[in-house]
Amino acid sequence: MFSKGAQLPPRGLIALVLGITVVPLTVLLWLGWRMLDQDRLLEGQQAQDRLERAADLAAASVQRAIAVSEQHLAAGDSNWPDGAVVVTLYDSRVEAYPAGRMAYLPVAPDLPEAPTSAFARGEDLEFRRHDRDAAIEVFRALSRSPDPAIRAGALLRLARNLKMQGRIEEAMDSYQQMAAFDGVAAGGVPASLAALYARCRIFDEARRTADLKAEAGRLTNDLQRARWLLTAPAYWLYAADAAKWTGAVPHPPPPSEILAAAAAVLWERRDQLAPSGREAVHVEGRTLAAIWQASAGTRRILVAAPEFVDSQWLSAGREAGIRLSLETAAPHIRRAVRAAADTSLPWPLIATFAGPATASGTFAMRRRLLIGGFVLLVSVALAATYLIFRAVSRELAVARLQSDFVAAVSHEFRTPLTTLRQFTDMLRDHDELPADRRRICYEAQSRATDRLTRLVESLLDFGRMEAGARPYRFERRDCVELVRRAVEDFRGHAQVAGYEIDVHGEGPLEAEVDCEAVSRAIWNLLENSVKYSPGQNGVEVGLERGDECVRISIRDHGIGIPAHEQAAIFGRFRRGEEARRLGIKGTGIGLAIVDQIVKAHRGRVEVESRPGEGSTFTLVLPMRES
Numbered sequence: 001m002f003s004k005g006a007q008l009p010p011r012g013l014i015a016l017v018l019g020i021t022v023v024p025l026t027v028l029l030w031l032g033w034r035m036l037d038q039d040r041l042l043e044g045q046q047a048q049d050r051l052e053r054a055a056d057l058a059a060a061s062v063q064r065a066i067a068v069s070e071q072h073l074a075a076g077d078s079n080w081p082d083g084a085v086v087v088t089l090y091d092s093r094v095e096a097y098p099a100g101r102m103a104y105l106p107v108a109p110d111l112p113e114a115p116t117s118a119f120a121r122g123e124d125l126e127f128r129r130h131d132r133d134a135a136i137e138v139f140r141a142l143s144r145s146p147d148p149a150i151r152a153g154a155l156l157r158l159a160r161n162l163k164m165q166g167r168i169e170e171a172m173d174s175y176q177q178m179a180a181f182d183g184v185a186a187g188g189v190p191a192s193l194a195a196l197y198a199r200c201r202i203f204d205e206a207r208r209t210a211d212l213k214a215e216a217g218r219l220t221n222d223l224q225r226a227r228w229l230l231t232a233p234a235y236w237l238y239a240a241d242a243a244k245w246t247g248a249v250p251h252p253p254p255p256s257e258i259l260a261a262a263a264a265v266l267w268e269r270r271d272q273l274a275p276s277g278r279e280a281v282h283v284e285g286r287t288l289a290a291i292w293q294a295s296a297g298t299r300r301i302l303v304a305a306p307e308f309v310d311s312q313w314l315s316a317g318r319e320a321g322i323r324l325s326l327e328t329a330a331p332h333i334r335r336a337v338r339a340a341a342d343t344s345l346p347w348p349l350i351a352t353f354a355g356p357a358t359a360s361g362t363f364a365m366r367r368r369l370l371i372g373g374f375v376l377l378v379s380v381a382l383a384a385t386y387l388i389f390r391a392v393s394r395e396l397a398v399a400r401l402q403s404d405f406v407a408a409v410s411h412e413f414r415t416p417l418t419t420l421r422q423f424t425d426m427l428r429d430h431d432e433l434p435a436d437r438r439r440i441c442y443e444a445q446s447r448a449t450d451r452l453t454r455l456v457e458s459l460l461d462f463g464r465m466e467a468g469a470r471p472y473r474f475e476r477r478d479c480v481e482l483v484r485r486a487v488e489d490f491r492g493h494a495q496v497a498g499y500e501i502d503v504h505g506e507g508p509l510e511a512e513v514d515c516e517a518v519s520r521a522i523w524n525l526l527e528n529s530v531k532y533s534p535g536q537n538g539v540e541v542g543l544e545r546g547d548e549c550v551r552i553s554i555r556d557h558g559i560g561i562p563a564h565e566q567a568a569i570f571g572r573f574r575r576g577e578e579a580r581r582l583g584i585k586g587t588g589i590g591l592a593i594v595d596q597i598v599k600a601h602r603g604r605v606e607v608e609s610r611p612g613e614g615s616t617f618t619l620v621l622p623m624r625e626s
Helices: 011-074 116-128 132-142 148-164 168-178 191-205 209-224 232-246 255-268 306-317 361-429 435-467 479-496 515-531 577-582 590-600
Strands: 084-089 094-097 276-283 286-295 298-304 322-325 335-338 349-353 475-478 500-504 510-513 538-545 549-555 604-610 614-622
Touching (some): 011 286, 011 335, 011 349, 011 361, 094 255, 116 132, 132 148, 148 168, 209 232, 255 286, 255 298, 298 306, 306 322, 479 500, 479 515, 479 538, 515 614
Parallel strands (some): 500 538
Antiparallel strands (some): 084 094, 276 286, 286 298, 475 510, 538 549, 604 614
16 A cells, blocks of 8 residues: 655665765775784884893893802802803713703712622522522522612612522512612612612513612602713613603603703813803704803803793893893794804894783774774764765655655546546536436536545544644544444445445444544545555444544454555555555555544554455544544
């Protein structure tokens, strides 16, 4: 019964609106991006300047901190923080302090060991006479000697013979006693190391996995904390077997191995070192620092791991939020580098930000303001575009509706005017028409005149209703009588079209109404029921009492109204797509007038309809004035 109210604007208008808004928006966004980019560049330059200043200050501070360490080294201090060890190089030996910080030494000192003659009698019984029981007794007696070296050697031989006789637990006890002897050798190996290693071998042969892992873990810990003064080949031999037994996965080497590897490099190059100096040593993918001094045929070297360098030297020149290191920073990280040639340090000094480089308060605030301003401008521009688009769409829709209305009204007027003209010409040109024919002409002219009158009155009433100038005269009336009278007035038009109207309802059902207005509303609904029910011939009108209201319903069996169109059928100039397709005449203001009248009575209009099954319109009028 109505046409679509919102028509899309022409493509040219859409292109114009988009051109007016999108181009300035694009330029605005580009300018905003350029301003933010320039702001980021300026911030980056200031950050780089800060790093450069920090690197200059750090180089001087690190120089002073190293000079202090050199003074302590010259004074022979032996108490150094973690991560550093002092290695003293002699002609054929090496000393390291604090003790326990190097896993192995370039040259290991010889440990005291008992002469083989002390064990000659027992070994004679063991190897020449093959009398292990007698040998065991001899070695057991020697294991009680006051000399630690003899005791260690005797326990080693005692455990060996006990093991050969299958007395495993007794052999293990002997090795356990031997493991307590540090500072002496047995068989050319530190006694305690030989004992722990032998216990691991026994556990491995006996497949005692849990005991083996525990003993091998103890061996590994003692190796790494430098319990024994070993050379690198000996250390790695025992460390490899211990790692195999524990099943340990490869991991970063401990500090003791790193420091030992650096000391080994310096020992190999001892003849090439100047009397004093500073140098960076690279081992195991890490950079260590070395400073040394020579005096009285010896050379004392401080080997410093990165932890020591960071806590003792670099911390002196570190600013808040700045990280200093000797490692090369990743290429994508902002950094300031001071080369060794520029700072007289033995390594390059790299300054980087300790965390992600964040914007300063001023830059952050300015950036937020810029972004906020651009977001606001874009939002306003988009909102303006939407409003303009919506306003243009509405104006075009109204213009389309008005055009359709003018066309519909013109068509509605043309039909009765054509009728009037035809019958007027007939009466004028045929004076001899019989009276019955003349009566038919007069009745046709009367119906055409009534139709024109109703059209004009509808248009005038609708205009007054739209302007709020239509007066209503409310009085208490019986709605049953009112509806029956309205139906009788319309019945003549219905019968001409071949329709029958049935009225159901008993009164009295009184309400405060404007009789003329309600009659007009009922007339419009009846007219629609006849108009939009082609091929049908029945309309039912019903009245019933509701909850403090009167319900007047008009039901037809016509084309019906789709659900998506029912929400807009009471708008002005609205007609359905099916009605337009079928060519059904109408102005599109009939239901709008009904809606205005019912609202003036503080009531409502209800619609129930399905396409192809007809429609039911119900006027709900309050029984008393609210």
